[in-house]
Amino acid sequence: QYQVDVIKTGTFGAVPGPELFWMSHWGEWRPLDTLAVVIRGGGKTVLVNTGAPLDLLPTMNASWRKIFGRDDVDLTVKEDEKIENALAKVGVKPADVDVVIVTPFQAYAIGGVDKFPKARLCLSRRGWIDFHAPKRNEHPHDFRPFCIPERLLLHLVTTAWPRVHLMQDVEEILPGLSVFWTGTHHRSSMAVKVHTAKGNVIASDCFFLYENVEKMQPLGINESLEE
Numbered sequence: 001q002y003q004v005d006v007i008k009t010g011t012f013g014a015v016p017g018p019e020l021f022w023m024s025h026w027g028e029w030r031p032l033d034t035l036a037v038v039i040r041g042g043g044k045t046v047l048v049n050t051g052a053p054l055d056l057l058p059t060m061n062a063s064w065r066k067i068f069g070r071d072d073v074d075l076t077v078k079e080d081e082k083i084e085n086a087l088a089k090v091g092v093k094p095a096d097v098d099v100v101i102v103t104p105f106q107a108y109a110i111g112g113v114d115k116f117p118k119a120r121l122c123l124s125r126r127g128w129i130d131f132h133a134p135k136r137n138e139h140p141h142d143f144r145p146f147c148i149p150e151r152l153l154l155h156l157v158t159t160a161w162p163r164v165h166l167m168q169d170v171e172e173i174l175p176g177l178s179v180f181w182t183g184t185h186h187r188s189s190m191a192v193k194v195h196t197a198k199g200n201v202i203a204s205d206c207f208f209l210y211e212n213v214e215k216m217q218p219l220g221i222n223e224s225l226e227e
Contacts, residue, residue, distance in 0.1 A: 002041035053111030104186035127188020
């Protein structure tokens with residue numbers, strides 16, 4: 001049985017309603033937090049997602065302002081939301097983390113992956129293949145530099161490569177902690193299933209809000225409709 005803590009790593013100032021809910025909520029804009037999940041048990045500390053790359057934020061935000069034609073869509077990261085500081089709130093240091101799971105391959109999730117010197121870095125094998133050998137060179141949803149930024153890609157395939165683990169579509173990472181592929185939002189989207197004293201916890205990027213699950217309203221921005 002594990003303990004699960006959710007930590008905030010930033011906030012998108014405004015996200016369009018049809019991105020959050022498939023073909024509905026037109027004209028609505030909502031703020032949206034980015035989150036990481038800390039899982040502890042059995043002498044292990046697991047982190048799901050690592051926050052945004054602060055060096056790339058100005059470029060990312062400028063791109064989103066241009067796309068949406070608004071100045072309030074920025075992803076902002078406060079001082080206490082930087083991944084090291086957010087982890088400190090729950091008593092965890094980067095060197096304490098044994099396993100990092102990233103879902104999906106997007107800068108806001110993978111941006112701090114180089115900050116964990118001892119962790120096994122778990123990435124979707126399906127997503128990794130799609131990133132390096134996509135069906136199309138240009139994709140309207142996945143802009144390659146914002147999926148795995150060049151600096152972090154270089155880190156993953158050189159210095160960190162001995163610690164990289166490419167996860168199967170269904171795999172047990174630790175006893176009582178498993179992953180399964182979901183697709184939906186991105187080809188690299190996974191779900192992390194954690195056994196706790198109160199039942200199973202599922203963490204994934206294939207839903208953003210409670211309404212997506214409780215009201216069966218799927219996301220409006222998907223990698224493909226195959227899923």
